Amino acid sequence: RLEYNQPVYGRDQAITLSVKYTVTQQQVLPVFGMVKNDHGYVAVITEGSDAEISALPSSTKSTAYNRVGTTFTLRKKDYYTMGEGNWNAKILTTIAPYTYESSDLQVEYFMLDQDDVSYAGMARRYREYLIETQNFEKKDTSGKLPLFLEVYGAVTKDGNVLGFPTEETVAMTTYKELASILQEAKNLGVDRTVVDYVGWQTGGPNKLVPTKMSFEKKLGGKSEYQNLLKTAEELDATIFPRVEFLKVTGGGNGYSKSKLLAKNVNRTPIQVFKYFLGSGTKALGSTPSFLVSNMLLEEIYGKFDKAYSKLGMNTLSLDALVNMQYTDYRSHAVYDRGYQQSQVSDILSKMSEKTSLLLKQPNAYAMTYADYISSVPSFSSDYLMEDYAVPFVQIVLHGWIPYSSPAISASGDIEEAFLKSIETGSNLLFTITAKETSTLKDSEYNYLYAADYSVWLDTAAEMYKELDGILGDLQSVEIKNHREVEDHVFETLYENGTSILVNYGKKDVTVDGRTVKSMSYDVKKGGN
Known part of the structure; x- marks a missing residue:
């Protein structure tokens, strides 16, 4: 696509997406x-929950100027679609109720000082805005550089008993196995892990609303989890149990489906499908998730x-x-x-008062509550109008909140x-399991096909030690500028x-007397 066009904070999940033609960054x-x-x-954009940012380059027929702006729906x-999947399927259009007032829409413009006329300057000015209006504060960036690990504990998959279909819980990484992995990582030179x-909890992820919490027995139960926490503390590791609040497979834990599930424009439950990467069509054979009512x-x-x-927990990981x-x-x-x-902002405010939070690729309104952030995108969406990827979010965050790249x-x-990761000042993230992931073939978790920890731990440790030598003493230092000095450099x-x-690039280059080999880097330490 030539033009850039993206909804702020991602698309509205209540609106049907029949075909997902492209995969873009949120x-x-x-x-x-x-x-x-x-x-x-x-x-x-300070007011307006359904904003969309658009950019159009000067090379289009409609204009000789670059344009960027926002629209509100x-x-x-x-x-x-009636009869989806059938040859005689019919598509019906539904118009949603009107919910906006003019006071709900607002954009504030900030002119840049001459020293800030760049995308890095924009990012710094936006950080100042967060400090001034959103109580954006520096989090603890002292200590050793962290290695981020996304570890899958219990998951569910289809099985059968005496020929009858059932759903079974599979232990991919028990509490004891995770403690062992952390010890191995420490022995390999990883000083600190997040x-x-x-x-980690009964039944695995994305099952029921989290109004009742307990430890999964197949992972070892409460006593083994307490042992894991003790081991983690000794090894300078912090465990953030992930809890899902929005995605569920149905009712339960005191809530009926009719009350619990959010509804779309047609007043039927919103369903979140997976999509085939090749065709972009819904994977109708997979089990969709439902969403909890706002x-x-x-x-x-x-x-x-x-x-x-x-349960005595004081850390928490959040995703959706x-x-x-x-x-x-x-x-x-x-x-x-x-x-x-x-609602989410109020919840996060209460959580952050008593709990340390790890947030996965959060939207702006959630970032200020994070102690750690994972999976900040390092690559762009590759729109045709783009020249190169800009680490805008990383410039905002670096020196203020520790963050990782997506899973290496x-x-x-x-x-x-x-x-x-070196270019964007990002910590490393690896997604792992203790058990071989062939167990998950033909399950909802087949995307973990490359997560066997035994394949990755040595590589993770080597990369971590190399990155620590580069970024270890820069954790609390802000990024001042970022630029392309020549093609691919x-x-x-x-x-x-x-x-x-x-x-x-494919060739070695020399910049200001510094030679940088192909697919490599050069570090010049500062004196201040």
Whole structure:
């Protein structure tokens, strides 16, 4: 696609997506801007839950100028397919109720000082905005560089007993096995780890609303989990149990489906499908997830808080709650994305008072509550109008909140992904399991095909030690500038004067007397 067009905070999950033609990075910041010579601005969408940022290059027929701006959707429409999958399927259009007032829409523009006329300057000015208006504070960036691990504990898959179909829980990484992995990592030279533990609780992830919490017996039960925490403390590792608030497989834990599940424009439960990468069509054979009603989020959090407190937990990992938005069209009222955002912000505020939070690729309104952030995208969406990827989010965060790149172990080119971590100042993330992932063939978790820890741990440790030598003493230092110095060669400049050059090209290059080999980097330490 030539033009850039993305909804802020991702698409509304209540609107049907029949075909997913492209896979793009989510617009997690409500920010856009423009620079021309020594003039520029950065704009922040401060009101309006259904905004979309658009950019159009000067090479189009309609204009001789670059353009960027925002549009707001005041009234949505959805398409409903009757007889989906059949030759005589019919598509019907439904118009959503009108929910906006003019006061709900607002964009603030900030003119850039001459020293800030660049995308790095835009990012710094946006960080100042967060400090001034969102209580954005520096988190603890002292100590050793962390290695992020996303570890899958218990998962569910289809099975059978005496020929009858059943659902069985499979232990992929028990509490004892995770403790052993952390010890192995320490022995290999990994000084500190941050663990996002998925599926640690009874039944694994994404099953029922988290109003009742208990330890999965197949993973070892409560006593083994306590032993894991003791081992983690001794090894300077922090365990963040992940809890899912939005995605469920149905009713339960005191809630009926009719009350619990969010509704789309057609007043039927919202379903979140997986899509085939090749065709972009829905994987109708897979089990879709349902989404929890926005009107129940505060109530569910209250029950969760009581249950979680009884377990003595003081850390927590969150995924969909901080990066997914949708409108809930109930028969009596419409709870839009703005309402959901307000509810989530209130919940995170309460959580952060008593719990250390690890957030996975959070939207802007959630970032300020994070102690750690995982899976910040390192690559762009590759729109045709793009020249190269800009680490905008990383410039905002570096020196303030520790963050990781997406999982290196899921990358098609780990050498390039490692260089991206160096360029963007990102910590490393690996997704792992203790058991061989062949167990998960033909299950909902077949995307973990490359997660065997025995394959990755040595590589993770070597990469970690190399990255520690580069970024270890820069954790609390802000990124001052980022630029492309020549084709496929980028410089990241830190406030203390440290300059890092990364060369993605096929040839060695020399920049200001510094030779950088192909697919390599050069570090020039600062004196301040």
